[in-house]
Amino acid sequence: MxxxxxxxxxxxxxxxxxxxxxxxxxxxxxxxxxxxxxxxxxxxxxxxxxxxxxxxxxxxxxxxxxxxxxxxxxxxxxxxxxxxxxxxxxxxxxxxxxxxxxxxxxxxxxxxxxxxxxxxxxxxxxxxxxxxxxxxxxxxxxxxxxxxxxxxxxxxxxxxxxxxLYEQFTSEVALLPEAMLEAMESFEQRAEAFAIRHKDTDYHMLVGAGNLWGNTYSYAMCILEEMQWIRSKSIHAAEFFHGTLELVEENTSVILLKGEDETRPLVERVERFAEKITKELFILDTKEFALEGISEELRQYFAISLNWALLNRISVYLERERNHPLETRRYYRKMDY
Missing domain, CATH: 3.40.50.10490 (Glucose-6-phosphate isomerase like protein; domain 1)
Structure with missing residues (x-):
């Protein structure tokens, strides 16, 4: 990788x-x-x-x-x-x-x-x-x-x-890093393809909900905006249909982060809408990855770590394709404000 x-x-x-x-x-x-x-x-x-x-x-x-x-x-x-x-x-x-x-x-x-x-x-x-x-x-x-x-x-x-599930958690959390690594390896080609396709895309919508909302917010702000200087907007799936939907056009990049908790149907509603409008819909669904050794009961929680690890694989390819190091800043910790 x-x-x-x-x-x-x-x-x-x-x-x-x-x-x-x-x-x-x-x-x-x-x-x-x-x-x-x-x-x-x-x-x-x-x-x-x-x-x-x-x-x-x-x-x-x-x-x-x-x-x-x-x-x-x-x-x-x-x-x-x-x-x-x-x-x-x-x-x-x-x-x-x-x-x-x-x-x-x-x-x-x-x-x-x-x-x-x-x-x-x-x-x-x-x-x-x-x-x-x-x-x-x-x-x-x-x-x-x-x-x-x-x-x-x-x-x-x-x-x-x-x-x-605490005792079950203590045993399964030890298996999570290896399972994450296998998932990242299987995702590598998709991560690279996304970065190649979107190296010049100047705006992304990121949609998530539930325990993946924080990742949605963070990737838009901390990675795309701060580390790549790309305009982005994080939208909660439950709020997407109260304004943001009107900005979706044929070439709008919409990134859906699908987890496995009870809010998954909220993201799927956005998916059904977006697939009718844009040709640039990208879905990152933790359910597609095996996570060997992890039980169904705990997958919904471990989706947080898995989702973030997979997003980070996109980041390294964006860095390469855009020739923009993730460490580069213009203002953050560069000046007083």
């Missing part, structure tokens, strides 16, 4: 990430034993988008009260549900994202319990939070963060007696 080290992926997202399970269980068990009022999932840009799938899982599968909040807005809104008995979870690959670091300090100063997901433990965010969960490296950090967020989410739910 282009620009991909399979063994490194299996080491970092497989062995290293899974090795944190006992540590994460200990953290959650300590917090659960003390008791807490609610959970806040806080981030900025790609990391708030990363939190949305887990907010959806909590809201659709648990009675625990959870709020996903954009860091900068959270600090100015005087959130009436936040307090010293809140548990706040943050993520930052660099550990230096200004808004996220400031929000963590804000929560810590007010007595809330704080958990930080970072790559390097020797960073500002890691030093602020009560509990630091480090990947130990920046490579594949988002893939690893997804696994750690599963562990946090399902352990909190398990301790609340709401996730009877």
């Amino acid at each position: 282009l620009k991909f080290d399979s063994q490194l992926f299996l080491q970092t997202v497989g062995k290293d990430a899974i090795a944190q399970r006992e540590n994460i269980e200990k953290i959650v068990d300590e917090i659960s034993a003390r008791g807490f009022r609610n959970l806040f999932l806080i981030g900025a840009g790609g990391t708030i988008a990363m939190m949305y799938p887990y907010e959806y899982i909590f809201k659709s599968s648990s009675t625990l009260k959870v709020h996903a909040e954009i860091a900068a807005e959270f600090m100015v809104m005087n959130h009436k549900h936040f307090g010293k008995d809140s548990v706040c979870i943050f993520a930052s690959v660099s550990g230096t994202t200004k808004e996220t670091v400031a929000a963590a300090q804000y929560c810590k100063d007010r007595g809330a319990t704080t958990i930080g997901l970072v790559a390097d433990p020797d960073t500002p965010l890691a030093k602020i939070v009560d509990y630091c969960i480090s990947t130990g490296h920046e490579k594949h950090s988002f893939d690893t963060f997804f696994l750690h967020l599963y562990m946090l989410t399902f352990r909190f739910m398990h301790n609340n007696r709401e996730f009877p």
